[in-house]
Amino acid sequence: MAEPVLSLSRITKRFGALVANDAISLQLHAGEVLALLGENGAGKSTLVSILFGHYVADEGSITAFGRPLPSGDPRAALAAGIGMVHQHFTLADNLSVLDNVMMGSEPLWQPFARKRKARERLDEVARQFGLEVDPDALIGNLSVGERQRVEILKALYRGARILILDEPTAVLTPQESEALFSVLTQMVAQGLSIIFISHKLGEVLRVSSRIAVLRAGKLVAEADAAGTSQEQLAQWMVGHAISAAQARPTRACGALVCELTNASTAGGRERLDRVSLKLNAGEILAIAGVSGNGQSALAELLSGTRQVTGGQVTLLGQALQNRPAQLVELGVARIPEDRHAVGVVGDLPVWENAVSERLRSPVFSRWSWILRRKAREHAARVIRTFDVRGGGQLTPARALSGGNMQKLILGRALLHPLGEALHPIPPRLIVAHQPTWGLDIGAVAYVQDQLIAARDAGAAVLLISDDLDEVLTMGDRVAVMHAGQLSPSKPATHWSREAIGLAMAGVAQEPPHSERAT
Amino acid sequence: MRLEKRAANSTAALVLAPVGAVAFTLLVSALLVLWAGAAVGQTYTLLFKGGFGSVFALSETLTRAIPLILTGLAVTVAFKARLFNIGAEGQLYVGALAAVAVGGLHGGTGFDLPPSLLFVSMMLASALAGALLLLGPALMKARLGVDEVVTTLLLNFIVLLFVSMMLDGAMKDPTAMGWPQSVALMGELELSKLIDQTRVHTGLLWACALAVGVWVLMQYTVLGFDIRAIGANARGAAFAGVPVTRTVVLVAMLSGALAGLAGAIEVAGRTSYVTLDMSPGYGYTGIVIAMLAGLHPLAVVAASIYVAGMLVGADSMSRAVGVPTYIADVIVAASLISVLVATLLTQYRVRWK
Numbered sequence: 001m002a003e004p005v006l007s008l009s010r011i012t013k014r015f016g017a018l019v020a021n022d023a024i025s026l027q028l029h030a031g032e033v034l035a036l037l038g039e040n041g042a043g044k045s046t047l048v049s050i051l052f053g054h055y056v057a058d059e060g061s062i063t064a065f066g067r068p069l070p071s072g073d074p075r076a077a078l079a080a081g082i083g084m085v086h087q088h089f090t091l092a093d094n095l096s097v098l099d100n101v102m103m104g105s106e107p108l109w110q111p112f113a114r115k116r117k118a119r120e121r122l123d124e125v126a127r128q129f130g131l132e133v134d135p136d137a138l139i140g141n142l143s144v145g146e147r148q149r150v151e152i153l154k155a156l157y158r159g160a161r162i163l164i165l166d167e168p169t170a171v172l173t174p175q176e177s178e179a180l181f182s183v184l185t186q187m188v189a190q191g192l193s194i195i196f197i198s199h200k201l202g203e204v205l206r207v208s209s210r211i212a213v214l215r216a217g218k219l220v221a222e223a224d225a226a227g228t229s230q231e232q233l234a235q236w237m238v239g240h241a242i243s244a245a246q247a248r249p250t251r252a253c254g255a256l257v258c259e260l261t262n263a264s265t266a267g268g269r270e271r272l273d274r275v276s277l278k279l280n281a282g283e284i285l286a287i288a289g290v291s292g293n294g295q296s297a298l299a300e301l302l303s304g305t306r307q308v309t310g311g312q313v314t315l316l317g318q319a320l321q322n323r324p325a326q327l328v329e330l331g332v333a334r335i336p337e338d339r340h341a342v343g344v345v346g347d348l349p350v351w352e353n354a355v356s357e358r359l360r361s362p363v364f365s366r367w368s369w370i371l372r373r374k375a376r377e378h379a380a381r382v383i384r385t386f387d388v389r390g391g392g393q394l395t396p397a398r399a400l401s402g403g404n405m406q407k408l409i410l411g412r413a414l415l416h417p418l419g420e421a422l423h424p425i426p427p428r429l430i431v432a433h434q435p436t437w438g439l440d441i442g443a444v445a446y447v448q449d450q451l452i453a454a455r456d457a458g459a460a461v462l463l464i465s466d467d468l469d470e471v472l473t474m475g476d477r478v479a480v481m482h483a484g485q486l487s488p489s490k491p492a493t494h495w496s497r498e499a500i501g502l503a504m505a506g507v508a509q510e511p512p513h514s515e516r517a518t
Numbered sequence: 519m520r521l522e523k524r525a526a527n528s529t530a531a532l533v534l535a536p537v538g539a540v541a542f543t544l545l546v547s548a549l550l551v552l553w554a555g556a557a558v559g560q561t562y563t564l565l566f567k568g569g570f571g572s573v574f575a576l577s578e579t580l581t582r583a584i585p586l587i588l589t590g591l592a593v594t595v596a597f598k599a600r601l602f603n604i605g606a607e608g609q610l611y612v613g614a615l616a617a618v619a620v621g622g623l624h625g626g627t628g629f630d631l632p633p634s635l636l637f638v639s640m641m642l643a644s645a646l647a648g649a650l651l652l653l654g655p656a657l658m659k660a661r662l663g664v665d666e667v668v669t670t671l672l673l674n675f676i677v678l679l680f681v682s683m684m685l686d687g688a689m690k691d692p693t694a695m696g697w698p699q700s701v702a703l704m705g706e707l708e709l710s711k712l713i714d715q716t717r718v719h720t721g722l723l724w725a726c727a728l729a730v731g732v733w734v735l736m737q738y739t740v741l742g743f744d745i746r747a748i749g750a751n752a753r754g755a756a757f758a759g760v761p762v763t764r765t766v767v768l769v770a771m772l773s774g775a776l777a778g779l780a781g782a783i784e785v786a787g788r789t790s791y792v793t794l795d796m797s798p799g800y801g802y803t804g805i806v807i808a809m810l811a812g813l814h815p816l817a818v819v820a821a822s823i824y825v826a827g828m829l830v831g832a833d834s835m836s837r838a839v840g841v842p843t844y845i846a847d848v849i850v851a852a853s854l855i856s857v858l859v860a861t862l863l864t865q866y867r868v869r870w871k
Contacts, residue, residue, distance in 0.1 A: 015522075056869065072520075303757065304759075305756060305757055323759070324756070324757060324758065324759035325759035328759065334757070336757055341751065341753055341754065342753050342754050342757045343754065343757070344751075344754060345746075345747045345750045345751040345754040345755060345758070346750065346751060346754075347746075347750035347751070348743075348746060348747060348750060352743060352747075353758075356743070356747065356758035356759070356760075357758050357759055359740055359743060359758075359759075360740060360759060365740050368739045368740045368741055369738060369739055369740075370738055370739060370740060370743065372738070
């Protein structure tokens with residue numbers, strides 16, 4: 001086999017006691033897609049951060065195109081032909097595609113930007129790899145898929161021969177993912193090499209030629225994609241065999257819990273536009289969609305942190321209040337999308353976060369005086385019942401891992417302080433926005449099981465997720481959001497992936513404003 | 519050079535950080551002392567003796583610490599909720615004016631009440647005056663998004679001009695032979711001395727009690743939780759049901775009230791009347807003290823005594839050796855910077871590439 005274009009040799013990186021990367025050696029050859037597979041926290045991001053110079057490895061060395069790569073220097077990585085497309089894009093919304101591509105690659109002392117030359121080069125690169133984008137379009141007006149193309153173009157424009165893509169499909173519709181895969185195929189056909197980071201087994205097998213699996217900082221397996229099965233990959237990833245989520249039968253459901261009638265909210269792209277839906281006790285209504293199409297507005301509306309500007313919202317037969325504490329008292333369990341920025345107050349200890357939603361209720365305070373013993377007892381119950389690990393009651397919530405933080409939020413929302421172990425008080429409505437985002441497989445299963453258990457206990461569940469698999473396996477009914485509007489809902493089994501993909505892209509097959517009761 | 523978050527904070531680092539900060543401060547200041555041509559050892563000895571070395575020195579230090587504790591608490595409460603109140607100086611002055619307005623001599627402004635009631639109304643009036651002064655900036659921040667740093671800072675100058683107007687006008691002391699000072703407080707309203715023949719007064723007990731009160735409020739009440747939650751993560755707090763706007767307004771009232779009380783207690787305990795130089799920047803020093811104390815209400819007491827000791831000690835030291843009193847400002851400023859850096863270093867590790 002030819003000389004590898006990139007070679008990592010025994011890369012080790014420690015953060016305190018945690019070994020994020022443990023003597024990882026990897027090689028990347030010209031014209032191949034190497035998938036870096038692993039759960040969150042397995043060390044994928046650390047490894048590519050070292051590769052791209054954001055971190056300095058404690059031990060080990062990197063060679064690119066036969067020459068050693070200086071550590072800790074993103075410029076050197078760029079100069080060596082390594083390009084990176086981050087999960088969160090690094091584009092300026094108020095500038096054009098061309099400006100964004102040129103930014104940072106022009107010398108500072110040059111009086112005028114050489115736009116004409118840059119435009120020619122951009123056109124050439126775009127044509128070469130089939131990445132068509134209008135160079136004069138403002139980034140702010142582009143879709144997420146188009147922005148990702150700009151990011152890739154930017155890397156190629158700078159002469160990248162090795163492209164690192166960090167979870168590139170997380171923000172795409174299935175159709176956009178397919179388009180990305182065909183671009184990647186063209187790129188490797190022309191001799192580029194790609195490192196593709198993902199935790200989705202299907203797409204890893206679909207797109208890559210070779211797969212490296214990381215677990216807990218170690219390289220546990222390396223295999224050709226051909227001849228490897230999803231089950232095998234999953235087993236490498238988690239270290240033991242796992243059973244796939246079961247499809248669940250449609251169930252008879254109970255009374256109406258929550259109804260939206262032509263509900264609208266303020267806000268630009270991220271708003272609700274005359275959304276109607278009905279949510280009954282004992283069912284899961286799953287909302288699919290590319291994020292940024294109004295899902296946040298819907299979740300915030302039902303969480304009490306956003307106001308309705310038009311239409312009606314009723315909860316348990318009454319007009320919806322927009323005060324979080326009142327909603328919680330009424331039995332609304334809320335799981336926000338961003339658990340770090342919204343779900344917890346990271347600097348405060350676990351116990352305060354465990355009771356923060358109900359601190360104003362007479363259970364936990366009298367005349368503003370916190371009944372600390374009761375609060376601590378309840379926090380202990382949350383920790384015990386929901387198996388929150390990685391810290392005690394006094395640990396700042398920020399120090400918890402993503403999975404444990406989510407368990408804390410789940411416990412806070414689902415465990416009623418007046419319920420007993422044998423006679424729990426289930427919530428009436430659960431609003432779960434991306435509840436499994438960024439969690440490892442074990443935590444995902446835990447969160448999903450909790451939601452299902454709550455549904456079986458009679459809660460109405462609104463599950464909003466980017467993850468199509470989750471939507472289809474969890475939802476009793478499924479609807480799709482696009483540009484602030486909600487499609488009619490259908491039982492999960494009546495949707496094909498293609499139909500969902502089209503609805504996610506806004507190609508409506510049915511009038512969008514009507515909701516048929518099920 | 520880059521900073522990396524430490525995985526775990528060691529206890530040793532937390533203890534060593536302030537010690538290292540003080541050592542570093544003394545080292546830096548020693549260079550300036552040498553530059554001024556004085557012996558370092560002697561200068562420091564005189565400095566600490568002047569601040570803490572005798573009953574008299576200590577009493578002067580504690581006297582100076584009283585308004586600092588109160589403005590430090592005012593800033594602490596506000597900063598905890600990320601309300602950046604730079605206006606404690608102005609709030610102190612309106613508090614002082616309100617105290618004299620309620621409890622002043624000569625009948626012109628005094629009320630005809632028994633002294634105990636008058637004392638309570640005087641304190642309430644000064645707290646209210648400080649609170650109302652900060653209410654405007656807080657409401658403008660909450661409703662219109664106006665930066666409170668700018669509004670509270672500029673209000674200080676408006677208040678000083680207002681005080682100047684009052685001292686030459688409505689509240690002028692006719693017996694002061696033309697000096698711009700207010701009428702004096704009634705004798706019955708003045709705070710008694712803690713130690714005979716010194717200036718330290720019972721305002722110290724008030725200040726310490728308020729420090730404990732603020733600490734209890736922060737640690738044990740829902741309002742305290744709301745304040746800490748908003749300061750740490752306003753979005754997360756709002757999601758958990760904290761009434762953000764209402765809490766910020768309450769914090770502003772509380773912070774302004776504490777600074778207003780600083781003015782009343784200064785008048786009742788030390789000066790007896792309002793002058794334009796009654797505060798050598800206590801409101802601004804309160805910011806330094808709050809930061810030195812890491813926004814902990816009880817640590818504010820210690821930080822105030824430390825800063826007051828440096829200021830008082832420098833006065834007496836400069837008379838003995840030829841080092842200007844400004845060395846105290848340098849020490850306080852260097853302490854603040856090194857404490858902030860030391861705190862940073864307990865949380866992050868520096869990597870040299």
